[in-house]
Amino acid sequence: xxxxxxxxxxxxxxxxxxxxxxxxxxxxxxxxxxxxxxxxxxxxxxxxxxxxxxxxxxxxxxxxxxxxxxxxxxxxxxxxxxxxxxxxxxxxxxxxxxxxxxxxxxxxxxxxxxxxxxxxxxxxxxxxxxxxxxxxxxxxxxxxxxxxxxxxxxxxxxxxxxxxxxxxxxxxxxxxxxxxxxxxxxxxxxxxxxxxxxxxxxxxxxxxxxxxxxxxxxxxxxxxxxxxxxxxxxxxxxxxxxxxxxxxxxxxxxxxxxxxxxxxxxxxxxxxxxxxxxxxxxxxxxxxxxxxxxxxxxxxxxxxxxxxxxxxx
Amino acid sequence: xxxxxxxxxxxxxxxxxxxxxxxxxxxxxxxxxxxxxxxxxxxxxxxxxxxxxxxxxxxxxxxxxxxxxxxxxxxxxxxxxxxxxxxxxxxxxxxxxxxxxxxxxxxxxxxxxxxxxxxxxxxxxxxxxxxxxxxxxxxxxxxxxxxxxxxxxxxxxxxxxxxxxxxxxxxxxxxxxxxxxxxxxxxxxxxxxxxxxxxxxxxxxxxxxxxxxxxxxxxxxxxxxxxxxxxxxxxxxxxxxxxxxxxxxxxxxxxxxxxxxxxxxxxxxxxxxxxxxxxxxxxxxxxxxxxxxxxxxxxxxxxxxxxxxxxxxxxxxxxxxxxxx
Ligand SMILES: [Zn+2]
Numbered sequence: 001x002x003x004x005x006x007x008x009x010x011x012x013x014x015x016x017x018x019x020x021x022x023x024x025x026x027x028x029x030x031x032x033x034x035x036x037x038x039x040x041x042x043x044x045x046x047x048x049x050x051x052x053x054x055x056x057x058x059x060x061x062x063x064x065x066x067x068x069x070x071x072x073x074x075x076x077x078x079x080x081x082x083x084x085x086x087x088x089x090x091x092x093x094x095x096x097x098x099x100x101x102x103x104x105x106x107x108x109x110x111x112x113x114x115x116x117x118x119x120x121x122x123x124x125x126x127x128x129x130x131x132x133x134x135x136x137x138x139x140x141x142x143x144x145x146x147x148x149x150x151x152x153x154x155x156x157x158x159x160x161x162x163x164x165x166x167x168x169x170x171x172x173x174x175x176x177x178x179x180x181x182x183x184x185x186x187x188x189x190x191x192x193x194x195x196x197x198x199x200x201x202x203x204x205x206x207x208x209x210x211x212x213x214x215x216x217x218x219x220x221x222x223x224x225x226x227x228x229x230x231x232x233x234x235x236x237x238x239x240x241x242x243x244x245x246x247x248x249x250x251x252x253x254x255x256x257x258x259x260x261x262x263x264x265x266x267x268x269x270x271x272x273x274x275x276x277x278x279x280x281x282x283x284x285x286x287x288x289x290x291x292x293x294x295x296x297x298x299x300x301x302x303x304x305x306x307x308x309x310x311x312x313x
Numbered sequence: 314x315x316x317x318x319x320x321x322x323x324x325x326x327x328x329x330x331x332x333x334x335x336x337x338x339x340x341x342x343x344x345x346x347x348x349x350x351x352x353x354x355x356x357x358x359x360x361x362x363x364x365x366x367x368x369x370x371x372x373x374x375x376x377x378x379x380x381x382x383x384x385x386x387x388x389x390x391x392x393x394x395x396x397x398x399x400x401x402x403x404x405x406x407x408x409x410x411x412x413x414x415x416x417x418x419x420x421x422x423x424x425x426x427x428x429x430x431x432x433x434x435x436x437x438x439x440x441x442x443x444x445x446x447x448x449x450x451x452x453x454x455x456x457x458x459x460x461x462x463x464x465x466x467x468x469x470x471x472x473x474x475x476x477x478x479x480x481x482x483x484x485x486x487x488x489x490x491x492x493x494x495x496x497x498x499x500x501x502x503x504x505x506x507x508x509x510x511x512x513x514x515x516x517x518x519x520x521x522x523x524x525x526x527x528x529x530x531x532x533x534x535x536x537x538x539x540x541x542x543x544x545x546x547x548x549x550x551x552x553x554x555x556x557x558x559x560x561x562x563x564x565x566x567x568x569x570x571x572x573x574x575x576x577x578x579x580x581x582x583x584x585x586x587x588x589x590x591x592x593x594x595x596x597x598x599x600x601x602x603x604x605x606x607x608x609x610x611x612x613x614x615x616x617x618x619x620x621x622x623x624x625x626x627x628x629x630x631x632x633x634x635x636x637x638x
Binding site for chain 1: 476477478479480482483484485486487488489491492493495496497499500515516519520522523535536537538542543546547548556557559560561562563568571573619620623624626627628629630631632
């Protein structure tokens with residue numbers, strides 16, 4: 001796990017109590033933000049569109065038609081199979097992260113409905129050990145894909161990862177193969193897969209399921225790459241180009257299909273599902289629920305997908 | 314014969330030197346000191362066995378990087394005949410960090426490919442110290458697809474510190490090149506055997522490593538991250554690489570014990586470079602043995618075997634829902 005922690009500031013963790021209410025300052029534009037406002041804005045700065053990291057339940061709510069998410073394999077727990085000897089015990093790290101996040105590992109998966117379509121949804125959580133991929137992440141992703149293949153469902157994976165789960169040694173690496181193998185079968189069944197790359201998506205996750213989508217979507221200004229920028233700088237002794245490994249850099253090089261503002265993400269996914277999936281597989285959409293989307297409104301691609309203002313770095 | 318001394322070989326080298334001196338002294342002076350010589354020989358042999366049979370994880374990593382160790386091209390020449398090298402990814406370049414082509418293993422036709430290191434500055438610059446660019450993985454994919462088309466088994470030899478972490482690598486999408494190989498290697502209906510012959514460095518190794526059988530040389534390693542990289546992150550200091558190597562359980566023996574490797578190919582005492590013909594012969598017979606087993610399977614069985622092999626990798630706990638509250 002190479003951590004890019006300084007940029008991953010969930011607004012929930014940075015909140016401060018002030019007489020005027022809960023506020024935080026945006027690391028990009030330095031404007032003061034009210035947390036209530038921010039939550040309503042799905043973790044997007046109301047001034048400069050900086051995308052904050054989003055708690056996984058908010059991310060699920062963002063895509064799921066109201067009340068449709070049904071979690072799978074939430075009980076899978078990592079095991080210190082190597083009896084890792086080092087500066088900190090893996091078991092302690094796991095306990096600490098369970099306490100911090102309330103979850104047993106770095107991904108939540110399940111079946112949900114998105115715009116009326118049944119979808120296998122996975123959401124990675126950077127807050128849990130840097131969303132590193134160990135056996136639990138690999139197994140949950142694989143089961144998600146396998147079950148979606150069987151039920152003929154599209155897969156939607158919100159990706160994030162700071163690196164490998166070193167505590168699990170080679171087992172960690174092999175999850176890349178395992179998940180990719182499941183995707184080969186899902187693709188062979190003619191089913192769509194959309195990875196959504198959020199800040200940051202790197203390393204083994206990037207060199208496996210994050211990159212194997214039919215259409216790959218990224219959020220603005222997300223750090224996306226195989227090797228971390230620090231490693232590249234150290235290895236090559238070169239200065240990295242401006243905006244290197246950011247979404248905007250990747251799309252320029254033809255490595256992504258689109259950069260989509262968080263507010264337009266669900267709509268864009270629904271557009272694609274509408275195009276790919278048979279009409280008969282679509283169920284009525286609850287329009288009153290949070291983020292419910294009316295199908296008849298789905299006509300054109302949203303226009304609000306211009307990348308946010310470039311951050312000073 | 315070995316001009317490159319690893320830190321833990323110092324005592325052995327000193328004894329070797331002393332023995333040489335003693336021998337030439339006895340010749341020059343025409344003295345009979347054979348009992349001294351025998352004593353020293355016994356001592357040296359004991360020292361060799363106790364050192365090389367008990368290498369720590371870190372010592373094995375050092376051994377796997379020994380600059381005199383046989384590399385992919387050496388093994389191709391030693392174990393196959395009529396090698397027809399195939400070049401380039403047909404997209405960008407011909408990455409010399411991954412080489413391969415058609416060849417015969419005895420009478421058996423194979424596609425053999427692997428990551429290639431260099432021995433001197435010139436060859437190391439050519440093959441980028443065994444660190445492939447995206448082109449290398451795309452070249453490998455082209456070769457493997459061709460093997461699949463002509464129904465020829467695939468042998469991959471792995472020896473890389475990792476895929477190259479550079480600006481151009483990212484621009485040409487190294488992550489995609491590896492990911493696509495991982496996915497596509499699950500779709501080939503021919504037998505695939507991988508042999509880790511030196512360094513099995515992370516995603517760069519796995520990028521040609523999705524196989525039906527994973528064999529590892531006795532002093533090779535296979536790891537999710539280099540010991541130095543792991544030490545830098547978890548110990549905040551690269552000099553703890555020795556501790557990291559131990560913790561990562563990356564040796565052939567560990568991998569065999571945890572079910573991640575199917576077989577270990579024994580090396581001569583002191584490492585593969587001490588007798589590369591012997592280790593090549595062992596590798597060849599091991600590959601042929603596994604190949605014979607795999608060739609009894611149908612195409613569908615081979616696909617299932619490979620899928621199930623990787624499907625089973627990973628240890629976790631699962632509390633049944635009815636027991637959790
Ligand atoms: Zn802002």
